[in-house]
Amino acid sequence: MNLPMTQEWLLKMAEKEGNGVISVGGLVGRVEANALALASPATERGALAQLVEWQRRKLRWTVEDLAEKANVEVEDVLAIEMGEGTPEPRTLFNLAAEMNLPAPKLMHLAGLVAARDPRLEKAAVRFAARSAPIEALTADQAAALDEFVRVIAE
Amino acid sequence: MSSTPVQIVRYDNRALTNALLQTDLRPRVLVEVEQEWGPFRRNAARRLVQGGTPPQEVPTHWHWDWGAKSQNLELLAYRCFGIECDRKMQGLMMVLTAGKQARLAPDAGKPVVYIDYLESAPWNVIPLVVVPIYAGIGMVLMRAAIQLSLDEGFHGRVALHALPQAEEFYRDKCRMQGSGSDAQYQNLPYFEMTRDLAHQFLTT
Amino acid sequence: MNDGKKTMTLNLTDAEMRVLEDLARKKDLTKTAVVRQAIRLYQMIEVRLGQGEKLVFEDEKAQKKAELMVL
Numbered sequence: 001m002n003l004p005m006t007q008e009w010l011l012k013m014a015e016k017e018g019n020g021v022i023s024v025g026g027l028v029g030r031v032e033a034n035a036l037a038l039a040s041p042a043t044e045r046g047a048l049a050q051l052v053e054w055q056r057r058k059l060r061w062t063v064e065d066l067a068e069k070a071n072v073e074v075e076d077v078l079a080i081e082m083g084e085g086t087p088e089p090r091t092l093f094n095l096a097a098e099m100n101l102p103a104p105k106l107m108h109l110a111g112l113v114a115a116r117d118p119r120l121e122k123a124a125v126r127f128a129a130r131s132a133p134i135e136a137l138t139a140d141q142a143a144a145l146d147e148f149v150r151v152i153a154e
Numbered sequence: 155m156s157s158t159p160v161q162i163v164r165y166d167n168r169a170l171t172n173a174l175l176q177t178d179l180r181p182r183v184l185v186e187v188e189q190e191w192g193p194f195r196r197n198a199a200r201r202l203v204q205g206g207t208p209p210q211e212v213p214t215h216w217h218w219d220w221g222a223k224s225q226n227l228e229l230l231a232y233r234c235f236g237i238e239c240d241r242k243m244q245g246l247m248m249v250l251t252a253g254k255q256a257r258l259a260p261d262a263g264k265p266v267v268y269i270d271y272l273e274s275a276p277w278n279v280i281p282l283v284v285v286p287i288y289a290g291i292g293m294v295l296m297r298a299a300i301q302l303s304l305d306e307g308f309h310g311r312v313a314l315h316a317l318p319q320a321e322e323f324y325r326d327k328c329r330m331q332g333s334g335s336d337a338q339y340q341n342l343p344y345f346e347m348t349r350d351l352a353h354q355f356l357t358t
Numbered sequence: 359m360n361d362g363k364k365t366m367t368l369n370l371t372d373a374e375m376r377v378l379e380d381l382a383r384k385k386d387l388t389k390t391a392v393v394r395q396a397i398r399l400y401q402m403i404e405v406r407l408g409q410g411e412k413l414v415f416e417d418e419k420a421q422k423k424a425e426l427m428v429l
Contacts (some may be wrong), residue, residue, distance in 0.1 A: 002301070010293070019274075020279070090295060091184055253402060
């Protein structure tokens, strides 16, 4: 983009602007805020928790390993894997990057996005229904994880 | 990410400072920016409230979250601009380049660049701070919006809905044409930069 | 300067070209700009429909709503 601006113009306009509020973006009802914490069905939060835990275990990382690699707090990873609280967008982005998962889909599963994604919701239900709390990833779990990851990566 | 050299103004000594206008920010950047802006904004708002500032004078965007807005950038029609200086983002603007039309004569019905979100970094905003760091952020972003409109073939037309606290800036300082509160959008004041007003803005 | 842009040839019927030229005139855009707008809008509609939203035309006077389906 070519943006010609003389210094005189800039100084004059900056003086005119003052430094008051110039925000554009709507009032509370329209603007996303962590405080609003859109309700996400328990199944999707459960799918997020399972996805993060299983992907981590597939990579043979401890919770501490993942937290360090993703530059997030250990407590935040634990909370996500236990389906507690509402994760910060930054945490999800960092985890997604480290585990090669699509960040926008994680945001959906965490309930941080208002718009619905019916295909993702169905996939989350199927994935959550096939999960079970055991230590090592079984071949079935690995297959279910791979299938879910494939779906959300599309 | 592509960038264009620009300048902004230091508030304390009015010195011009080199900066970069980033013209295609990606979602991750918005998340990182919010990591810096969010706590600063919230703490500043809290201090104002605790200090007895009347509620209507506390900036109403204190709870915003650019990270949560970042998903819009999956769509071609959305673009996000930022002014980077001192290794920090000093202002952000998210625009829509399709789906919005001018409402005002003489170009009613023709496409506009619609500013969906715009914010100056909280350390540049009175009363979130007593002494801001940089000035001119809004004018440079408005200049960029007009240039984008020209580049898109929209002849400089720009539109937006301002927060009530920002109405004076868009009406009196940017000299945009207002059409009053918009009942379809939270009764926020609607403003348009017509092609003539855009030309005047550029040549002031 | 290429500026990251790609060129394509578009084969249109006479009727399609007339509509394109008419839109370009009404919107005061180049034909290329009209096509760009169409691509952006089509993507936006597709994504929002995919998220479960509906696109509806509303006739306030007749108090009618008609849903637009996009393939």
